[in-house]
Amino acid sequence: MGASTARVVVVGGGFGGLFATRALVKAPVSVTLIDKRNYHLFRPMLYQVATGLLSADEIAGPLRSILSRQRNVEVLQDEVTGIDPEKRLVHVRQHEVSYDFLILATGIRYNYFGHDEWRHVAPGLESLDDADLIRGKVLTAFERAEEMAALERTGAEGIKHFLTFVLVGAGTVGVEMASTLAEMSRMALAHDFRHIDPRSAQILLYEAAPRVLPTFPEVLSAKAQRHLERLGVKVHTNTRVTAVDADGIVANGVRVRACTVLWGAGVLASPAGRWLGAPMDKSGKIVVNPDLSVPGHPEIFAVGDTAHVVAESRNLIGLKSKQPMVMPGVAQPAIQEGKYAARVISRRLAGDSAPAPFWYWDKGDLAIVGRTYALADLRFIRFTGFSAWILWAAVHIYFLIGFANRFLVVLQWAFAFLTKRRQVRVFPGQERAASAHSPR
Numbered sequence: 089m090g091a092s093t094a095r096v097v098v099v100g101g102g103f104g105g106l107f108a109t110r111a112l113v114k115a116p117v118s119v120t121l122i123d124k125r126n127y128h129l130f131r132p133m134l135y136q137v138a139t140g141l142l143s144a145d146e147i148a149g150p151l152r153s154i155l156s157r158q159r160n161v162e163v164l165q166d167e168v169t170g171i172d173p174e175k176r177l178v179h180v181r182q183h184e185v186s187y188d189f190l191i192l193a194t195g196i197r198y199n200y201f202g203h204d205e206w207r208h209v210a211p212g213l214e215s216l217d218d219a220d221l222i223r224g225k226v227l228t229a230f231e232r233a234e235e236m237a238a239l240e241r242t243g244a245e246g247i248k249h250f251l252t253f254v255l256v257g258a259g260t261v262g263v264e265m266a267s268t269l270a271e272m273s274r275m276a277l278a279h280d281f282r283h284i285d286p287r288s289a290q291i292l293l294y295e296a297a298p299r300v301l302p303t304f305p306e307v308l309s310a311k312a313q314r315h316l317e318r319l320g321v322k323v324h325t326n327t328r329v330t331a332v333d334a335d336g337i338v339a340n341g342v343r344v345r346a347c348t349v350l351w352g353a354g355v356l357a358s359p360a361g362r363w364l365g366a367p368m369d370k371s372g373k374i375v376v377n378p379d380l381s382v383p384g385h386p387e388i389f390a391v392g393d394t395a396h397v398v399a400e401s402r403n404l405i406g407l408k409s410k411q412p413m414v415m416p417g418v419a420q421p422a423i424q425e426g427k428y429a430a431r432v433i434s435r436r437l438a439g440d441s442a443p444a445p446f447w448y449w450d451k452g453d454l455a456i457v458g459r460t461y462a463l464a465d466l467r468f469i470r471f472t473g474f475s476a477w478i479l480w481a482a483v484h485i486y487f488l489i490g491f492a493n494r495f496l497v498v499l500q501w502a503f504a505f506l507t508k509r510r511q512v513r514v515f516p517g518q519e520r521a522a523s524a525h526s527p528r
């Protein structure tokens with residue numbers, strides 16, 4: 089990399105950061121991509137790792153190898169802790185990295201609404217570590233129930249406590265997890281135990297809003313709820329969870345005992361806005377200019393879940409929206425915004441005029457509810473069921489990084505589909521957990 093080329097620092101190797109980096113392939117820049125993890129993660133399929141259908145390396149790849157052929161990129165694994173916009177420095181844990189242009193794509197974290205202590209009891213699904221932890225928690229609950237029943241150490245109430253799984257938040261993650269847990273207990277695990285019946289597991293889904301999948305049209309939400317109930321999930325809408333502890337939750341004032349509580353309610357943006365003292369919306373996203381730059385800092389861009397972007401959109405068949413819309417927190421806006429920020433930088437360096445303001449090509453929303461059922465809202469057409477599931481599967485396979493992963497995932501799905509079994513039933517951390525509980 090030449091010493092005189094402009095230096096672009098990209099923070100975050102998720103959808104926004106990775107696609108921005110790739111889009112700079114031909115630009116006369118040297119790119120430093122910094123991520124606290126060494127992998128790019130395909131989050132839409134993370135619930136399949138958490139429930140044992142896929143293994144971690146099928147939905148994640150090392151950033152270094154994904155970008156190994158792009159000669160103008162270096163990858164650093166470190167956590168960014170702050171930014172000095174005056175000196176144009178990014179602070180990582182021990183050092184600083186200088187930049188001419190900065191792209192912030194640091195995503196979100198779950199919002200525990202001021203109760204961060206709930207995070208330990210009710211993990212959310214964000215990273216591969218969380219997926220392992222959740223898979224471990226779920227499988228351990230079945231193991232504990234079996235052991236207690238085998239040793240006659242508890243009655244029906246005790247077994248029910250072990251086999252009650254609570255999910256807080258009925259957005260896409262809550263719905264995916266609830267439906268998959270229901271099917272897992274009724275199919276994959278059904279015949280593996282001698283003293284308990286996994287089919288008796290209770291899957292309880294709580295949502296403060298009046299309906300599940302609140303960002304989908306009402307008619308699709310209603311269909312999703314009916315399908316969840318058919319799978320055996322008990323759905324509680326208009327129900328606010330006000331306490332979480334090791335014994336379960338309190339929902340609308342009622343104590344619900346549950347051994348496993350999983351969190352999928354509300355999100356907060358990463359602290360990138362605070363690093364810059366930039367204008368933020370109420371979830372902490374940076375309110376950016378129409379060219380995605382941060383107000384007052386034309387050389388800094390925020391994209392994806394870190395940014396509050398209001399833009400015009402066009403649907404799949406090219407029809408323009410009547411009103412500009414706030415970009416939803418899903419993968420497509422992050423990808424398109426990442427590419428757009430790269431284009432602004434490339435054009436600026438080439439001395440070309442700025443591109444037109446960012447607009448969003450809205451390809452619609454998909455959500456999966458169990459093994460063979462999905463919802464598709466393509467804006468000009470909506471449908472549900474197996475046909476939507478085929479579309480969901482095709483889109484998700486297409487966007488997986490790497491041919492080997494695509495091929496393996498198709499094989500794993502086909503196997504799971506035919507046998508109704510889950511492949512990944514082992515999980516890390518068991519010895520650590522056991523020694524934490526054993527007397528010294």
Ligand SMILES: Cc1cc2nc3c(=O)[nH]c(=O)nc-3n(C[C@H](O)[C@H](O)[C@H](O)COP(=O)(O)OP(=O)(O)OC[C@H]3O[C@@H](n4cnc5c(N)ncnc54)[C@H](O)[C@@H]3O)c2cc1C
Pocket residue numbers: 099100101102103104105122123124125127128129131132133134135166167168169193194195196213214260261358391392393394417418419420422454
């Ligand atoms: C479980 C789950 C399921 C989802 N399902 C879907 C779906 O089906 N369809 C869909 O379209 N969207 C889905 N989403 C949303 C989608 O994944 C996000 O909208 C998208 O990933 C946003 O991209 P991003 O680049 O803004 O952030 P991310 O993809 O979250 O990437 C952020 C990156 O920044 C890194 N990072 C964060 N902080 C720092 C720091 N301080 N220093 C260094 N690196 C840092 C992280 O390690 C991460 O790699 C899902 C999200 C989750 C959590």
